[in-house]
Amino acid sequence: EVQLVESGGGLVKPGGSLRLSCAASGFSFRTYGMNWVRQAPGKGLEWVSSISTLSSYIYYADSLKGRFTISRDNAKNSLYLQMNSLRAEDTGVYYCARDRRDTTDSFDMWGQGTMVTVSS
Amino acid sequence: QSALTQPASVSGSPGQSITISCTGTSSDVGGYNFVSWYQQHPGKAPKLLIYEVSNRPSGVPDRFSGSKSGNTASLTISGLQAEDEADYFCSSYARNSTLFGGGTKLTVL
Numbered sequence: 251e252v253q254l255v256e257s258g259g260g261l262v263k264p265g266g267s268l269r270l271s272c273a274a275s276g277f278s279f280r281t282y283g284m285n286w287v288r289q290a291p292g293k294g295l296e297w298v299s300s301i302s303t304l305s306s307y308i309y310y311a312d313s314l315k316g317r318f319t320i321s322r323d324n325a326k327n328s329l330y331l332q333m334n335s336l337r338a339e340d341t342g343v344y345y346c347a348r349d350r351r352d353t354t355d356s357f358d359m360w361g362q363g364t365m366v367t368v369s370s
Numbered sequence: 371q372s373a374l375t376q377p378a379s380v381s382g383s384p385g386q387s388i389t390i391s392c393t394g395t396s397s398d399v400g401g402y403n404f405v406s407w408y409q410q411h412p413g414k415a416p417k418l419l420i421y422e423v424s425n426r427p428s429g430v431p432d433r434f435s436g437s438k439s440g441n442t443a444s445l446t447i448s449g450l451q452a453e454d455e456a457d458y459f460c461s462s463y464a465r466n467s468t469l470f471g472g473g474t475k476l477t478v479l
Binding site for chain 1: 373402404406408415416417418421422427459461463466467468469470471472473
């Protein structure tokens with residue numbers, strides 16, 4: 251089955267860290283760019299970060315100010331997001347999303363999301 | 371990187387047509403033909419409806435259509451059906467990033 255499955259979310263105190271994972275299956279993961287998109291409770295979508303097929307191009311939303319790091323392991327068909335210095339405003343559902351083939355302008359497959367709660 | 375502007379809500383009766391607007395700037399919506407639209411039902415992941423302003427992925431009904439004029443893109447849903455009730459988000463490429471709109475809640479009356 252073609253799918254993306256996120257994991258690693260949970261409750262963390264302000265200032266803490268979390269590492270999210272996204273396991274891909276059913277398609278050639280190494281040939282697609284990947285992204286993380288988050289959604290605060292009851293709010294809209296916010297693009298977080300993107301990474302190209304060979305990790306040559308990596309971009310982040312300006313609002314993150316260097317606290318997050320995206321990475322991928324094509325041998326393990328996995329995408330990661332290391333989140334440090336977490337704040338309450340980082341609370342939300344984090345989705346991994348696949349770029350449409352050979353493009354970077356839209357996301358044609360999404361995982362079910364993993365919830366991150368930053369609270370003391 | 372400011373979010374794109376969408377109306378908070380729209381509504382329509384079954385069979386009718388509705389249009390959702392998405393306004394950006396010349397640095398995003400107006401500068402590229404890379405506007406996408408997503409549908410999200412409560413508790414579910416978003417689903418791609420439209421890419422590159424007006425193209426539909428396979429499996430998306432032709433009741434959904436997209437267009438753009440200047441800095442404003444639009445999603446039109448014709449022949450509204452009950453299952454179209456959902457949140458709709460636009461997005462635009464914006465120089466090595468992606469901007470989303472705030473979302474529009476569609477209510478089918």
